[in-house]
Amino acid sequence: MSARRLNRGTGLGLGIAMGWFSLLVLLPLAAIIVKAAGGGLSTFGQVLTQGETRDALLLTVKMSVLVTLLNVAVGTLIAWELVRDRPAKTQGAARAGEWLWGRVRVAVDLVIDIPFALPTIVAGLVLLSLYGPHSPLGLHWAPTTQKAILVAMAFVTLPFVVRTVQPVLEELDADVEEAAASLGAGRLTILRRIVLPAVLPAIFAGASLSFARGLSEYGSLVLLSANSPHRTETVSVRLFAFIEQSNTASAAALATILLVVALAAIVVLDVMQRRVARHG
Amino acid sequence: MKSIKVTAALVAVGVLALAGCGSSSSGASSSGTLNVVGFSVLEQANQKVFQAFEKTSAGKGWKIQGAYGASGTERDAVLGGQPADEAQLSLAPDVAKLAGAGQVAATWADNATHGICTDSVVVFGVQPGNPKSIETWDDLLEPGVKIVTPDPGSSGSAKWNLLAAYGAYRQETGSAAGAEADMKKFIANVVTWPSSGRDATTAFENGTGDVLLSYENEVILARQSGQKLDYVDPSTSLLIENPCAVTKDAPKTAADLLDFQKSVEGQKLYVETGFRPLPGVDVGQVTVTGANDPSSPFPAIAHLQTIDKDFGGWDLADAKYFDETNGILTKLKAADSK
Numbered sequence: 305m306s307a308r309r310l311n312r313g314t315g316l317g318l319g320i321a322m323g324w325f326s327l328l329v330l331l332p333l334a335a336i337i338v339k340a341a342g343g344g345l346s347t348f349g350q351v352l353t354q355g356e357t358r359d360a361l362l363l364t365v366k367m368s369v370l371v372t373l374l375n376v377a378v379g380t381l382i383a384w385e386l387v388r389d390r391p392a393k394t395q396g397a398a399r400a401g402e403w404l405w406g407r408v409r410v411a412v413d414l415v416i417d418i419p420f421a422l423p424t425i426v427a428g429l430v431l432l433s434l435y436g437p438h439s440p441l442g443l444h445w446a447p448t449t450q451k452a453i454l455v456a457m458a459f460v461t462l463p464f465v466v467r468t469v470q471p472v473l474e475e476l477d478a479d480v481e482e483a484a485a486s487l488g489a490g491r492l493t494i495l496r497r498i499v500l501p502a503v504l505p506a507i508f509a510g511a512s513l514s515f516a517r518g519l520s521e522y523g524s525l526v527l528l529s530a531n532s533p534h535r536t537e538t539v540s541v542r543l544f545a546f547i548e549q550s551n552t553a554s555a556a557a558l559a560t561i562l563l564v565v566a567l568a569a570i571v572v573l574d575v576m577q578r579r580v581a582r583h584g
Numbered sequence: 585m586k587s588i589k590v591t592a593a594l595v596a597v598g599v600l601a602l603a604g605c606g607s608s609s610s611g612a613s614s615s616g617t618l619n620v621v622g623f624s625v626l627e628q629a630n631q632k633v634f635q636a637f638e639k640t641s642a643g644k645g646w647k648i649q650g651a652y653g654a655s656g657t658e659r660d661a662v663l664g665g666q667p668a669d670e671a672q673l674s675l676a677p678d679v680a681k682l683a684g685a686g687q688v689a690a691t692w693a694d695n696a697t698h699g700i701c702t703d704s705v706v707v708f709g710v711q712p713g714n715p716k717s718i719e720t721w722d723d724l725l726e727p728g729v730k731i732v733t734p735d736p737g738s739s740g741s742a743k744w745n746l747l748a749a750y751g752a753y754r755q756e757t758g759s760a761a762g763a764e765a766d767m768k769k770f771i772a773n774v775v776t777w778p779s780s781g782r783d784a785t786t787a788f789e790n791g792t793g794d795v796l797l798s799y800e801n802e803v804i805l806a807r808q809s810g811q812k813l814d815y816v817d818p819s820t821s822l823l824i825e826n827p828c829a830v831t832k833d834a835p836k837t838a839a840d841l842l843d844f845q846k847s848v849e850g851q852k853l854y855v856e857t858g859f860r861p862l863p864g865v866d867v868g869q870v871t872v873t874g875a876n877d878p879s880s881p882f883p884a885i886a887h888l889q890t891i892d893k894d895f896g897g898w899d900l901a902d903a904k905y906f907d908e909t910n911g912i913l914t915k916l917k918a919a920d921s922k
Contacts, residue, residue, distance in 0.1 A: 354909075356918045429786065437791030447776045447792055526783055527790075530776035531735055533918050537777075544779060545737035548656040549908060550681065 333563070340560040343553030351557045356533045357542050361558075364539040365565060367450065368518035371457040375514045376507055379465025386413055386466070387473040417467070419460050424523025427459055432527050447530040453538065456524040461517045465510030472506040473499075501581060508577035512570045519566055615645030618838055621662055622672035623655040623741065623826070624782060625802055626702070629857040630672075633850050634841075642840035654780050656740045662687060662831075669834035670842060672701055672826065674741040676891075676898045679827045692829035696864075701828035701845050702801075703860040705885055706748035708816045709788060709796030709803050716794045719816055721752040724795060725769045732793035734784045735777035736906055736913065742781065743906055745797040746913050748822035750905070751889040755820055764912065771920045789813060799824055804858030804881070807874035815876065820887040822894075855881075 340347065351357050386409055419427065433439075435455055436446040446452035476499065484494050522540035530536045539562060546555035622630060627650060634648035651658070651666065655674035662668045663685055671688065673679050679699065682688040693699030710718050716729060724731055734742035749770055754763035775793050778784040781802055788796040789811055796803075796813070803815040828845065830838040844850045851859075852867045858874065860882050861867045875881035895901040905913045 354918075429790075432787070432790050432792075447787060526779050527787055531779070532774070532777060533920065541735075541738065541779065545735065547660070548654070548738045548740065550656075550660070551908060 336556050336559050336563070339552065339556035343557055347553050347557045348561070351554050351561070356537065357539075357558065359534045360537045360539045360542045361561065361565075363450070363453075363535075363537070364519055367453050367457055367538070368515050371454060371461055371518045372511050372515040374454075374458060375461055375465045376511050379462065379510060379514075380469055380503070380507055382412075382416070383466045383469035383473055385409075386470055417463050419462055424460060424521070425526060428456065428524035428527035431455055431459060431524065435528075446528045448532070448536065450536060452528045452530075453525060453536060456528045457518040457521055460521055460524060461514040464514040464517065465507060468506040468510035468513070469503050472503050476502050504581055505577055508573050512573045515569050515573075516566045519562060616647070616835065616837075618646055618648045618669045618835070618841060619667045620648060620650045620670045620672065620841075621658045621666065621668040622650060622652050623658060623674040624652045624780075625799070625805060626650075626672055626826075627652045628805060629854045629859065632853045632856075633845060636849060636853060637841055637844045640840075640844060642837060643844070646837055648841065654739060654741075656738075668831055669838040670828060670830050672828040672845075674826050675743065676825070676827045677902055678740060679829050680898070682829070682831070687831050688829045689832055693827070697846055697862055698825075699827045699829060700825040700862065701842070702826045702854050703862055704799045704801040704824040704826075704858070705817065705821045705860065705888065706745055706824065707798060707800045707803055707821070708818060709785070709798045710814050710816060711788075711791075711794060712812050712814055714814055714816065718795050719818070721749065721756070721818060721820065724749070724773060725766060727773075729773050729795065730775040730793040731770065731773045731795050731797065732776050732778070732784050732788045733774060733797040734781050735779055736917075737908075738779040739781060741799070742784075743902075744799065744822060744824050747891070747895060747901065747905065748889070749797070750913065751822055751894055752818070752820040752887075755887060755889075764916065767913065767916055768920070771916050774920075777917075785811070785813075800860070800882075801858035804872060804874040808857070817876075817883050817885060819885065820889070821885045823888050823890045825891065 352361075431452075432446050434441060435443050435452060437444055439445075445455065481494050481498055484498055489497070520540060521538070522544065525531075525538055525541065529538060529541070531538075531541050539558065543555055543558055543562075546552070546558065620630065620634075630650050634650065637643040637648065638646060651661075651668075653661070655678050658671070659673060659678040659681055662671055662682055668687075671679060671682055676693070676699065679688060679692060683690050683692055708718055708724075710716070716723075718724065718729070723729065733745045736742040736746055746767075750763050750767055753766035753770070754760060757763055757766065776784075776787055778787050781798065784796060785798065785802065785806055787793070789806075798815070800815070800817070803813065806813065807815075828842060830842055845854075846862060846865070848865055848867055851861045851865045852870055855861050855867050855870045856872060858872060858881075869879075870881070871878050872881035877883075889895075891898055891901060895905075903911070905911050908914060
């Protein structure tokens, strides 16, 4: 008898996991692709040669890339600030500062997930009032500029990198860094040789999530973007238009293209991560 | 083993409950639930209409349940199997699609109102006090005027707006070519194409644009709920006609409800939320809060165009102006690059 035979518990667990995964993910994805294939290759051609749709696709990919780069930088920084950058032990007045900093960190830590919890249409409304024609900040970006799209995507994708990097930083043993320091490594060397290799997979994981999420964002853009063809219209809005026109073949084709883009990005990010990890 | 039995029992109960729900909405009983699927703006008016209907002899014992959303979305929901005894949609083509799928009788429009339940007209929503003094369709073409109108691609009801504009410019210039030239300028002035009428109103209220193309009833309802915007009835406009039909399997009471909605009593309730009464239905003196003049809420429109008289009906208009690749207005919109 094979030693690795599944016992009843694991068999059941695997069954439930695969069943659930199939019902929720595999079946719908397969249905989209089957539907798109039903329209034939000509539907894909039609969708891609339509200037309005092509521009929407390019704009969405461009904005998602920008927002992902932004998240990699800012998200990692926020995670670092949340976990690491505590003021040095001091006395007197600085003590109070340290206490205050602690409170702020707890607050930020709590608030950072709000973009997940807030219905995106509400996010769109709030961002419109802050960055729209009545902006109290004097930033009249929405709804006619592409900056508004960037703001919306940045808002909904902020937590991804922060939340993937944060636990890794927390687990990272300070002893290793101290050992490196005692052996004469500078701060930069420690960052490059010890911290970065450890958090890199997390950064890349967060980046692919944030890219995929940006690609598909719809709710907040409904109000925040002007949806002007060629300029501020995103793929999700085009998709919605196809569905409203009962053109499900084009909708499925565009959705499939979007899936392929997302998949390609995930693969590229994964390959990049392995490369960087190897040559770190 | 015991847990399996419990699960089986629960499943059985669930199936029975579902079957129970299914049977209550069909069949010719004298009580039950009617499901009405409608486009969003109807919700407020329908609540009152349903309550009033439940008090009539035909509606006694019935509970009317409404589900609301964008017209195209609700159409697809019904096509996808959402239970519906009556569909009240924004555009006739949406009901025609239900008829095409066999869910509504092909003769749905063969009645005194041609299958229409509610009427309205296209108006200009303007920022409080009308700072840009927008009164006519020509004012919309001035350089620098910012127009907000929902996207006809994603919101079927936005087609009313664009056709109203097209019709007005065709009347002024006297030719289709003149109308197209003006529509080009018009589209160049559109600053945002929200996905639905409601989103357009929200964007406008938040300061986007100088003029909002909207439906008179939508603006009046927005003002009734305290939103701050004014509106102007232009001297040329398009009559908005929203269709309604019962589904094939609906109990007879659904047809009674439809008749009630078109009756004086039903129309009066729709008028109170800003719809214009159906032609030939005299609702008498109704005060409409939110209208520019609540005691005389619906000024006559000097040149009121209709989809049948001026655009050859929806089948023709849809193909000619809004076809996804060759529609005149679709192409003008796609060609606009600011």
